[in-house]
Amino acid sequence: MIAGIMFFLLYFGQSFGFSSNLRTICAASGLGNRVKFFDFNWRKQIWNLMFLVGAIAGGFLAKEFLSTDGPVQISQATISDLGKLGFAAPESLQPAELFSLESAFSVKGFLILAFGGLLVGFGSRYAGGCTSGHAISGLSNLQLPSLLAVVGFFVGGLVMTFIIFPLIFSI
Amino acid sequence: MKYIKFLLLGSIFGIVMAKSEAISWFRIQEMFRFQSFHMYGIIGTAVILGVIGVALIKKFKIRDYHGNPILFSPKEDSVTRYLAGGAIFGLGWALSGACPGPMVVNIGYGFLSMGIVFFFALVGTYLYGVFKNWLPH
Numbered sequence: 677m678i679a680g681i682m683f684f685l686l687y688f689g690q691s692f693g694f695s696s697n698l699r700t701i702c703a704a705s706g707l708g709n710r711v712k713f714f715d716f717n718w719r720k721q722i723w724n725l726m727f728l729v730g731a732i733a734g735g736f737l738a739k740e741f742l743s744t745d746g747p748v749q750i751s752q753a754t755i756s757d758l759g760k761l762g763f764a765a766p767e768s769l770q771p772a773e774l775f776s777l778e779s780a781f782s783v784k785g786f787l788i789l790a791f792g793g794l795l796v797g798f799g800s801r802y803a804g805g806c807t808s809g810h811a812i813s814g815l816s817n818l819q820l821p822s823l824l825a826v827v828g829f830f831v832g833g834l835v836m837t838f839i840i841f842p843l844i845f846s847i
Numbered sequence: 848m849k850y851i852k853f854l855l856l857g858s859i860f861g862i863v864m865a866k867s868e869a870i871s872w873f874r875i876q877e878m879f880r881f882q883s884f885h886m887y888g889i890i891g892t893a894v895i896l897g898v899i900g901v902a903l904i905k906k907f908k909i910r911d912y913h914g915n916p917i918l919f920s921p922k923e924d925s926v927t928r929y930l931a932g933g934a935i936f937g938l939g940w941a942l943s944g945a946c947p948g949p950m951v952v953n954i955g956y957g958f959l960s961m962g963i964v965f966f967f968a969l970v971g972t973y974l975y976g977v978f979k980n981w982l983p984h
Contacts, residue, residue: 677863679896689911694948698972713976726850727857734861735955754877769871780960792943793964795935797971803932807946816897821922821929828933836941837879
């Protein structure tokens with residue numbers, strides 16, 4: 677399915693890369709006046725913003741009309757590992773410990789979400805792409821840079837999971 | 848009107864991401880702990896089909912619907928930016944459990960706190976724009 681979406685975008689003369697939208701939104705907000713990186717004709721990227729709007733709608737449709745809304749069936753090993761960090765077994769798609777509004781507006785919860793977003797936004801532009809651009813489009817084209825980026829994704833992900841998580845979520 | 852197809856593709860993307868649970872923080876944790884095949888199956892399938900499809904496009908010089916050849920612009924050669932940028936991205940991916948696409952799908956799904964993550968992803972992108980020239984690429 678995901679590969680299918682990529683081919684449709686190629687067929688429509690575009691390419692599959694979601695994080696470009698972040699740059700486009702910065703540019704559309706007028707930041708191009710201050711920072712050269714955002715000074716480009718963002719209107720050419722409106723198609724991708726439409727894709728973003730569609731993705732929001734898709735999430736809504738999935739929830740409202742296609743959802744069984746059961747807990748995510750992750751492996752027992754993961755449930756047990758996360759339990760040690762203070763996370764209850766899944767009750768829906770996301771852990772309430774991080775994404776409930778109550779947690780999101782606590783100081784620690786807010787900082788976690790904010791830092792997560794900051795790193796994703798900074799890193800995806802530094803690396804020149806995210807999961808869709810590098811891991812899917814890039815690897816499909818057998819590009820070495822994308823392979824390096826994916827190795828980087830995992831280096832960062834493993835450091836966060838195994839080294840930083842025990843520090844920030846220790847009970 | 849010309850944008851409707853992208854709106855439609857985006858919705859399909861959102862539904863697929865949500866229904867495959869690829870937007871779940873739990874699934875990303877499970878992936879980074881190598882405790883299930885789930886995410887590897889999703890990404891792996893996309894890549895295998897992608898490799899075959901891209902090879903076919905190149906072999907048969909398939910054109911897009913405007914009649915233009917489909918080109919794959921190679922990324923610039925560098926090691927630092929991909930490894931360093933990738934690692935920074937990976938830190939955030941594991942922490943927030945979402946890359947940029949799934950962030951907005953989550954918002955549509957009703958996890959509004961993902962809006963905070965998305966807003967700060969914009970801030971992160973902005974900071975990259977500001978500091979770009981000082982970073983090794």
